[in-house]
Amino acid sequence: MKKRLGRFSGRVAAAFRAGNRLPARWIARVPVLLALLLLSMAAPAFASETALVLSGFITPGELVVPGDATLSLTLQNTSDETIFNVRIFMQTTSGADEISRYDAIAAGEIVEIAQVIRVTQSQLDNGEVVVFINSGLDPANVGGSGNIGIPIEKAQANVRLEFTRQLSSEYVVEGGNVTIAYMVRNLGNVDLRQLTVYDALGDFEERVASLAPGETKTFLNHAVIRSDAQSQAYVTYTPQTESAQRRQDLANVDIFLAREGLEVELESSAQDVYYGGQVELTARVTNTGSVALTAISLTDPALGVFTDKPFSLNPGESAEFTRLATLFTRRQFQLTANASSPTGNPVTVTSNPVGVAVESESDAVFLSVSARPEMERIRRAGYVNFEIELINSGFGSVSNVEIGERTLGALHTFAVVPAGEPTVRTFSLNVEETGDFQFYCAVRDENGRQSTVYAEPVTVTIASDGEEPLAAIQATEAPILAGESTRPDSFNVYPYMIAGALILLAALTTLLAVTSFQERRARRMRKKQREEAKKK
Numbered sequence: 001m002k003k004r005l006g007r008f009s010g011r012v013a014a015a016f017r018a019g020n021r022l023p024a025r026w027i028a029r030v031p032v033l034l035a036l037l038l039l040s041m042a043a044p045a046f047a048s049e050t051a052l053v054l055s056g057f058i059t060p061g062e063l064v065v066p067g068d069a070t071l072s073l074t075l076q077n078t079s080d081e082t083i084f085n086v087r088i089f090m091q092t093t094s095g096a097d098e099i100s101r102y103d104a105i106a107a108g109e110i111v112e113i114a115q116v117i118r119v120t121q122s123q124l125d126n127g128e129v130v131v132f133i134n135s136g137l138d139p140a141n142v143g144g145s146g147n148i149g150i151p152i153e154k155a156q157a158n159v160r161l162e163f164t165r166q167l168s169s170e171y172v173v174e175g176g177n178v179t180i181a182y183m184v185r186n187l188g189n190v191d192l193r194q195l196t197v198y199d200a201l202g203d204f205e206e207r208v209a210s211l212a213p214g215e216t217k218t219f220l221n222h223a224v225i226r227s228d229a230q231s232q233a234y235v236t237y238t239p240q241t242e243s244a245q246r247r248q249d250l251a252n253v254d255i256f257l258a259r260e261g262l263e264v265e266l267e268s269s270a271q272d273v274y275y276g277g278q279v280e281l282t283a284r285v286t287n288t289g290s291v292a293l294t295a296i297s298l299t300d301p302a303l304g305v306f307t308d309k310p311f312s313l314n315p316g317e318s319a320e321f322t323r324l325a326t327l328f329t330r331r332q333f334q335l336t337a338n339a340s341s342p343t344g345n346p347v348t349v350t351s352n353p354v355g356v357a358v359e360s361e362s363d364a365v366f367l368s369v370s371a372r373p374e375m376e377r378i379r380r381a382g383y384v385n386f387e388i389e390l391i392n393s394g395f396g397s398v399s400n401v402e403i404g405e406r407t408l409g410a411l412h413t414f415a416v417v418p419a420g421e422p423t424v425r426t427f428s429l430n431v432e433e434t435g436d437f438q439f440y441c442a443v444r445d446e447n448g449r450q451s452t453v454y455a456e457p458v459t460v461t462i463a464s465d466g467e468e469p470l471a472a473i474q475a476t477e478a479p480i481l482a483g484e485s486t487r488p489d490s491f492n493v494y495p496y497m498i499a500g501a502l503i504l505l506a507a508l509t510t511l512l513a514v515t516s517f518q519e520r521r522a523r524r525m526r527k528k529q530r531e532e533a534k535k536k
Helices: 001-016 022-048 120-128 496-536
Strands: 054-057 069-079 083-092 095-104 111-119 129-134 146-151 161-167 177-186 192-199 204-211 216-222 228-231 233-239 246-249 253-256 262-268 278-288 293-300 311-313 319-325 329-331 336-340 345-350 354-358 369-373 380-392 397-407 410-415 422-431 435-437 437-443 449-453 458-460
Touching: 054 083, 054 129, 054 146, 054 354, 069 083, 069 095, 069 129, 095 111, 129 354, 146 192, 161 233, 161 253, 177 192, 177 204, 177 233, 192 216, 204 216, 216 262, 216 397, 262 293, 262 336, 262 354, 278 293, 278 311, 278 449, 336 449, 369 437, 369 449, 369 458, 380 397, 380 437, 410 422
Parallel strands: none
Antiparallel strands: 054 069, 069 111, 083 095, 083 129, 129 146, 161 177, 177 216, 192 204, 192 233, 228 253, 233 246, 262 278, 278 319, 293 311, 293 336, 329 354, 336 345, 369 380, 380 422, 397 410, 397 437, 435 458, 437 449
């Protein structure tokens, strides 16, 4: 209406400037136009009288291209009277579309409306969707009041597709199935159209016509495996704002035919030991299959668990474990290995048997060894004294006892270790890094058979809060001797003891004879002095 009045007033002004008279038909229109002008000027006042307050928002608040959105409106009657025949419209390029209508809205009532609308390119360009209300007028009249513009932003296109794959297993028995799940997720803000997922494995191809922003789609591929295979997956799609097709590839994943294999070899440090002696058992475990094995454990019926904790081995890998066993009777050791395979098949194998004989109890050697470092923490590499104590708990001496350290080897040999008392020796060893030291004592009989007893490992740590290590010593120096037992039966001292006793007896006899002679002489002198005193 205002545009029509504007065009009419413009023509009138132009006629006056040109000095022309106004046409009669224009003069006839003046009262009508004036009435319309007054009506349009009264519209705002009418709107305020109705006291209808309109507000709203659009979800999502931005679009890249025209599309559907949810328009949420709130309409409140702030007057003291009921308002009748209320209609809500959305302005379009062709006119107005009615969104909702109410026969009456009571005083103070709040009405909420949520409706899906189609946002046009014009509305995106203008940055708003115009909504207005009409109340109390002719229902056929859509010219209303209370116009508001609800903002809608035009966003930049963001094309982003997340494409992932998950396999049920990478190891399958021949003829078995592997299930591959592909997931596509639209992380952008535009539709992705003509989306197709491909995989050479199983000759897989599946399509979806459109993937809206935020939408996720999952595809499943069930492939039969006859030989080693490879998953080569990719996806193609066309963004809504583009005409060219895009492609996104995943890294290839190998799938292998599963073959489990495990070998366990068991060795003993000796075939026979003294009664109560120790033997060191070594187990070597090798994965000979084509799949990784996990949760591997080694057990023996008598020893129980051979390893401290379960371990894993990849194809071709080996691991070695040792354990000490104290024997009082003949024993046969045989380890059982249990493992888990990615195929779900249990894996169980046994080692070769190893027998160890034990000497009779009459020939028993009861030796024990312990070690103690003078410093357990040192601030830098250097020398540390280790006190090694041997105890022979048997009833007789033991000869040719070797002391050593597992890594360094033999350190000293005692000719005799007597029974019933400790034999101690101190060794100064160079500690270059934090580590464990395990000392041992070994005994060999006349046939060369050896019985070895190990001490509990001791640890020396290099740390900034440690003590100052000992000064370096020459490599040619012998280990420091702190003390060694010297019982009479450890070497032949009886002749020396007898000779010493005879010498001591002779000295005492001589001293007694001299003392007796002097005493007799002193008595004679006192007697002579008494006699001379009487004569006077």
